[in-house]
Amino acid sequence: MKQIKVVGKQILSGEIEISGAKNSAVALLPAAILTTEAVIDNVPNISDIRALEDILNYLGADVYKEGSKLTINSQKLKNKPITEEFSSLLRASYYFMGAMLARFKEVTISLPGGCQIGDRPIDIHLNGFKKLGVKIKEENNTYVLKADKLIGADITLPFPSVGATINILLASVKAVGKTIIRNAAKEPEIGNLIDFLNSMGAKIKGKDTDVLEIEGSLLLNEGNISVISDRIEAGTYILAGVMTGKNLKIKNVNPNHLTSLINILKEMDADIKVYDNYIMASKSENLKPVSVKTEVYPGFPTDLQQPFTSLLLIVNGTSYIKETIYENRFQNIAYLKEMGADIEIVNDTLIIKGARELIGKEVVTSDLRAGAALILAALVAKGTTTIKEVKYVLRGYENIVSKLSAVHAKIVLEDV
Numbered sequence: 496m497k498q499i500k501v502v503g504k505q506i507l508s509g510e511i512e513i514s515g516a517k518n519s520a521v522a523l524l525p526a527a528i529l530t531t532e533a534v535i536d537n538v539p540n541i542s543d544i545r546a547l548e549d550i551l552n553y554l555g556a557d558v559y560k561e562g563s564k565l566t567i568n569s570q571k572l573k574n575k576p577i578t579e580e581f582s583s584l585l586r587a588s589y590y591f592m593g594a595m596l597a598r599f600k601e602v603t604i605s606l607p608g609g610c611q612i613g614d615r616p617i618d619i620h621l622n623g624f625k626k627l628g629v630k631i632k633e634e635n636n637t638y639v640l641k642a643d644k645l646i647g648a649d650i651t652l653p654f655p656s657v658g659a660t661i662n663i664l665l666a667s668v669k670a671v672g673k674t675i676i677r678n679a680a681k682e683p684e685i686g687n688l689i690d691f692l693n694s695m696g697a698k699i700k701g702k703d704t705d706v707l708e709i710e711g712s713l714l715l716n717e718g719n720i721s722v723i724s725d726r727i728e729a730g731t732y733i734l735a736g737v738m739t740g741k742n743l744k745i746k747n748v749n750p751n752h753l754t755s756l757i758n759i760l761k762e763m764d765a766d767i768k769v770y771d772n773y774i775m776a777s778k779s780e781n782l783k784p785v786s787v788k789t790e791v792y793p794g795f796p797t798d799l800q801q802p803f804t805s806l807l808l809i810v811n812g813t814s815y816i817k818e819t820i821y822e823n824r825f826q827n828i829a830y831l832k833e834m835g836a837d838i839e840i841v842n843d844t845l846i847i848k849g850a851r852e853l854i855g856k857e858v859v860t861s862d863l864r865a866g867a868a869l870i871l872a873a874l875v876a877k878g879t880t881t882i883k884e885v886k887y888v889l890r891g892y893e894n895i896v897s898k899l900s901a902v903h904a905k906i907v908l909e910d911v
Contacts (some may be wrong), residue, residue, distance in 0.1 A: 497889070499882040499896060501873035502905035506778070509738060509902040510744040513729045514539040514893040515563065517721030518798075519684035521547060521587035522661045523691055524722060525594040527567040528556060529668065530695050534719040536564045539893040542886070546584035550591065553581060556804050569598075576603035585890070589617060589658065593665030596629060596640055606636040619652055619659035626650050627663070627670055644892055647672030647711055655680040655705065655791045661688060668697040668782045670711040679707045682792040683723055683752045691720035704817035726752040727798045729774070729868050730893060734799075734806045735899070736776025737765045738875050739816070743902060744772045756793040756803075759785060763810070784812030784849065789819050801827050801864040805871035810849035830858035834876055855880035863891045870895070874904060883911075 515537035524547040527533035540563070548558050548565075554907035555573040559566040571899060574595065582588040582605040595602035606617075621631055624640060626648040632639045647670045660680040662863055667674035679685070681703055689702045692833035695718035698710035729748045737760060750757060750769050757774075759768055763785050766777040784807070789797040797820035807814040808831065818824050825845065828838050831857050837848040855878035860866035873880035882888075884910070888895060896908040 496911055497885050498909050498911050499870065499885045499888070500907050501855070501870060501880045501882070503595040503853070503873055503876040503878065503880065505739065505874065505903055505905050506741050507739055507743050507874070507899070507902045507904055510746055511732050511898050511902055513732070513745065513747040514685070514726045516684055516723075516725035516727075517541060517543060517891045518657075518682070518727070519687045520544055521585065522590050522684065522688050523722065524548070524551065524565070524567070525590035526593050526665055526688060526691055527718070528554070528569045529597055529665070529692070530715045530718050531570045531693070532566065532568045532717045534564065534566050535691075535722065536720070537722040538563050538565050539722070539725065541893050542890045543585045543587065547587070549584070550577060550588060551579045557698070558779070572598065574599040574601060577605065579605040582606065589620065590665060592620065592624070592638070592640060593662035596624065596642060596645065596666045597669040600643070601641045603637065603639045606638070609634055615878040617658070619654065619656045619725040620662045620678045620810075623650050623652070623659055624666060627666055627674070629666075641866060644890075645670035645711070647674040647709070648780065649675045649677070652679060654678070657682050657685065660685055660707070662689065662894070664692065664707065664709065667709045667711060668692055668699070668715070669713055670709075672711055674711065676707040676709070676711040677705070679705050680791060681705055683726065687720065687723045690908070694718040694720060711890055717853060721754075724749055727796065729753060730756050730796070730799045731802045731871070731892070732898075733760070733767065733774055733776050734802050735871055735874060737767065737779050738806055738809060738871060739778050740776050741778065743776050745776065745858075746772070748772060748774050750774065754793060756799060759787060759795065782810045784810050784814040786815040788817040797821055797824065798864050801868035802826060802871055804828075804838075804845060804847065805831070805868045807847045808849050808851065808853060808872060809875055812849060814847045814849060815844055816847070819843065824864070826861035827868045830856070830869060831872055833858065833882070834872055836872070852877060854878060857881045858885065860884045860887045863887045869894065870906075
C-alpha cells in the first residue's frame, strides 16, 4: 500500500508538462482491437492503462511499448469472457463491450469497476446496443451480448453520456448501414476516438457536435493516433498554481478544452495568463467567491469539481458548487473539514466558507479526483498531510509526485 506525504506552504515554480489524457487513452486501447494493428502515441503511464494492457494480453493481443507509444497487434485476438478479475480494475473495461461486439458480434463481461463516485448505470449503453440488433442476457452481474448481425440504427441518448457515446461508436463502425447518434457527448476525448477510428477507414461525421453519423464498414485498416493532452490533469495543476504558484508554467495544454475553467478563474480575478499551448498561473490574492455548476462538456467538468473545491477553501467569502453529474462526489469533504475547512453539504450543493487556515492531517483518498483535491489542500495547509489509499490518484495522474517535486513541492510517495 502506498501513501503520499505533503509538507504545505511551499511556492511552486517551474514547468509541468501535461501527459496524454486518461479519459481518451482508456477508450483508444479497446478501440485498437477493431483492426489488426494500431499505434497509439502519447499514452500516459498510469495504472488504468496497465490494467487495459492486461485485458488485451489476456484476450490474445500483443502489446509492444516504446516510451509513450503502444503498438497493439490483434491478429490473434480471441473472444474470451472478460471476468470480474479484469473488469473490476477500472470502469473503462466496459469499452470492450462495443469493441468486442464489432469484432466478434458477441461478448461476455462482468460489471465494470472503477471509482465509487455515484450511480453510473450502463442502461444507456445497453439500450443503444439493442437498437443495433444486440440481444442481452444478464445474470449475477455478468452480461452476455450477442448479435447475428449489427445493423445501423437511429439512436437518441436520453443523456449525453460519454461512455454510451463511445461504446455505441465502437459497435456501430462495423454495423451494416448508417447509424446516427443524437444527443451524443461532445467531449474532446470522443473527438480523439473519432479521429482514431477514421484513421482505420471508418466513416464518421459530426465530430465535436451532438449528432454523429457513422457509415458502417466491415473492413477496417491499420490505425494510428496520438492521445490528446489531459485537460483534467492540466486543470488540476492550473489550480495548484493559482493556490500557491509563482509563474508556474503548465505546458502541452489545449486552452480550448479548458474554456469553462479559464472563464471562472478570470471571473475570480485569478492570476493566469493563457497562451496557445501553455498557461501561466501564480498565487492569487483577494480571489472573489463564485458559484459553479458541473455540466456536460463544454460546461464545467465534474472531474474538476473536487480539485476546484480545494481552491475555494482559500477564497475570502462564501462560494457554492452544485454537482449535477454524480451524486456521490463529495467524499473528500469530510477530510477537508478535518483539515479545517468550513463546508456544508445541502443536497447536491456545497456551501464553502473560505479563508480558513488548513492544518495538515492524516486523510484518506476515496476516488481519483478526491485524491487530487486532498493533494491541492495539502499544498496550502500548515504542516504535514499524510494521504492514504493513493492508488486512486495513481490511476489517473502520471508521475504526479515527481511532477510536483520538480516545481518545489515537498511531496513524497511512500510504501507502508
